[in-house]
Amino acid sequence: MNHWSPTEEELHAYIDGRLAAERHEAVRHWLQAHPGEAARIEAWKRDAEALRAGWARDLEQAVPAALQPDRVRARLRRRRRDRLGVAAGFLLALGVGGMAGWQWRDARLASEQLPMADAVAAYRLFASDTGRTAGDIAPDALRTWLRTHFGAAGDVPDLGAQGFRLQSGRLLSTPEGAAAMLVYEDAEGARIGLYLRPRTPRNGTGERRDGRLLAQYWAEGDTAFALVGPATQARMREIAPLLRGG
Amino acid sequence: MTMDASDDARLSALLPRLRRFARSLAGDAADDIVQSALERALRRWDSRRDDDALQAWLFAIVYRQFATEHRRARRWQRVLELFGAEPVEPSPSPERIHEGQAMLAAFARLSPDQRALLLLVSVEGFSYREAADMLGLPIGTVMSRLSRAREKLRALGDAGTPPPRTLRVLK
Numbered sequence: 001m002n003h004w005s006p007t008e009e010e011l012h013a014y015i016d017g018r019l020a021a022e023r024h025e026a027v028r029h030w031l032q033a034h035p036g037e038a039a040r041i042e043a044w045k046r047d048a049e050a051l052r053a054g055w056a057r058d059l060e061q062a063v064p065a066a067l068q069p070d071r072v073r074a075r076l077r078r079r080r081r082d083r084l085g086v087a088a089g090f091l092l093a094l095g096v097g098g099m100a101g102w103q104w105r106d107a108r109l110a111s112e113q114l115p116m117a118d119a120v121a122a123y124r125l126f127a128s129d130t131g132r133t134a135g136d137i138a139p140d141a142l143r144t145w146l147r148t149h150f151g152a153a154g155d156v157p158d159l160g161a162q163g164f165r166l167q168s169g170r171l172l173s174t175p176e177g178a179a180a181m182l183v184y185e186d187a188e189g190a191r192i193g194l195y196l197r198p199r200t201p202r203n204g205t206g207e208r209r210d211g212r213l214l215a216q217y218w219a220e221g222d223t224a225f226a227l228v229g230p231a232t233q234a235r236m237r238e239i240a241p242l243l244r245g246g
Numbered sequence: 247m248t249m250d251a252s253d254d255a256r257l258s259a260l261l262p263r264l265r266r267f268a269r270s271l272a273g274d275a276a277d278d279i280v281q282s283a284l285e286r287a288l289r290r291w292d293s294r295r296d297d298d299a300l301q302a303w304l305f306a307i308v309y310r311q312f313a314t315e316h317r318r319a320r321r322w323q324r325v326l327e328l329f330g331a332e333p334v335e336p337s338p339s340p341e342r343i344h345e346g347q348a349m350l351a352a353f354a355r356l357s358p359d360q361r362a363l364l365l366l367v368s369v370e371g372f373s374y375r376e377a378a379d380m381l382g383l384p385i386g387t388v389m390s391r392l393s394r395a396r397e398k399l400r401a402l403g404d405a406g407t408p409p410p411r412t413l414r415v416l417k
Contacts (some may be wrong), residue, residue, distance in 0.1 A: 008389045009374065046272075046398045047403060048368040050349040055369045057376060058266040064277060068259055069254040072284045 006030055013161040015045045024196055081149070082198075084178040116217040119195035119226030120210045122172060142169040142180075149178040153223040157194065159184050162239050164192060176200055192229035192236055194243065199224040216240040253291070256285075258376060260301060263370065264308050270365045271312045271358055283311040303370065306380040309362055352402035360395035366390060 006014070006027045013019045014027045031038040064073060146154030146169075156166060164184035170178040179197035199219045207216040209231060216236065217226040227240045264283070268276035287294075287307050294303050307371065353361060365376040378388045 008393060012367075012374070012389065016371075018373075030383055040400075043400050046263050047349065047396065048364075050403075051353060051368050051399075054350040054353070055266060055270065055365070058269060059262045061262070061265070063258075063261045063265060067265070067277065067280055067284060069257045069288065071283070072281065076285055076288060090368050175326060 004030070006087065013042060015041060022095050023036075033115075033152055045221065099148075106115060115213050116195070116208070116224065116226040117210075118174060118179070118197065119181075119193070119228050120208075120213055120215050122170065122179070122195055122211060123193040123228035124200060142182075146180055146196070148178075149224050151221075153196065153221060153225075154180075156182060157243055159239060162235055162238075162242075164235075167191065172197075174198065190230065190233060190237070192227060192233060195226040198222060198225050220244075251329050253264060256300065256303075260299050265302055266310065266363055267275050267305060267370070269363075270353070271309070272309055272315070272317065272370075273354075273403075275315070275326065279308060279311050279315060282315075286311065302376050302380060305370070305372070310359070310360075315360040349403060352399055355402050356395060356398060360391065360398065362397065363391055 002112075004026070010023065010027055014024060019027060031041060090110075143156055146156060148154075156169075159165070165186070166182060167185035168183045170181040171181070172181060174197050176198040179195065182194040182196075184193055185196070185242065187193050192204045199222050205218040207214065211233055212229055213233040214233075214236060215226050215228045217224065218240075219225065225243065227236060227243065229236045261280070265276055265280050268279045268283075272279050283304070287304055294300060303380070313411070362381060363377060366380060367374065368370045372380070374385060374388050374392075378385045381388070383391070
């Protein structure tokens with residue numbers, strides 16, 4: 001065995017204690033005959049032990065809840081749903097509504113700062129123009145879509161008792177996810193819009209005049225709502241509390 | 247993404263080690279890396295190999311996530327330097343550099359791939375083959391890098407702390 005010498009891998013395996021007993025002995029003998037090498041290998045071995053000891057404490061630290069698998073999975077699901085919502089909103093707003101989609105986007109970007117300004121912008125685009133009805137989504141498809149994105153909050157309210165009938169629905173997108181504008185019309189052709197979007201910290205409760213329009217807004221769970229219509233529509237004041245109640 | 251409770255439990259049990267690995271690479275940014283890596287792992291859960299390979303698979307994902315972030319940070323750093331900002335070398339947080347932890351201080355001064363290799367091999371006890379797969383290196387490269395990493399760690403350790411004192415004969 002005089003001319004035998006361990007390979008680099010064998011030396012590392014010796015340090016890490018991974019050699020079979022026979023090999024281990026062979027390397028140990030070789031090191032005894034090579035004091036220079038032996039000093040280096042012993043020092044590396046001590047370092048490896050110190051490293052293990054040094055990093056051992058790290059395992060005692062509590063793992064943040066946000067890293068637990070169920071939480072990570074919930075985050076993934078939410079993100080995927082939002083992405084689908086945004087994609088669907090753009091497709092529908094662009095494909096179905098034609099240029100209205102881009103107008104909507106510009107209007108929303110321009111009026112980002114005011115509470116539920118997007119609701120007012122959506123109303124202006126989709127409800128105040130009495131001529132535009134083409135491309136509205138069928139009521140059944142609308143219900144399914146709203147259910148998917150807003151859960152129980154996505155129930156299409158029946159305002160028949162108040163004299164309003166669901167006239168059309170538009171699917172939109174916001175940076176926070178999908179949004180929808182439900183347009184109701186009464187016998188005289190007056191229109192009010194119920195707007196739904198994902199809640200953000202800025203979505204509180206209140207009301208706001210914007211030109212000739214009145215927006216009443218509130219939030220429930222993860223969804224922010226706004227009822228938008230001409231400020232002259234006195235019935236809106238009665239409808240908003242009804243919607244808010246259930 | 248078909249997972250059951252036992253998958254969750256196994257993944258959960260590995261979290262402290264995955265975090266430690268990420269911390270050895272990225273210090274305080276570790277949890278961001280682990281989080282991104284977990285998202286990646288859960289999205290591809292069905293594509294993982296058999297159960298035995300789960301650990302190695304997860305460690306590899308953490309490493310790749312770190313490598314990606316590290317490259318991005320370096321690119322950003324170069325941009326900042328164009329505007330005259332001082333280069334910042336990310337390293338494991340200084341809080342762990344205190345008495346008795348000189349080894350970790352020396353370790354923190356190794357390059358990221360040296361830290362990854364030493365942690366996987368010496369601390370985690372993965373085989374050289376597994377470490378090579380995780381880091382995407384040929385086995386021969388792992389061996390030579392391991393030698394260089396150990397040499398450098400020794401040099402840094404020597405500079406930082408005196409070796410254990412033995413009796414010396416003073417005439």
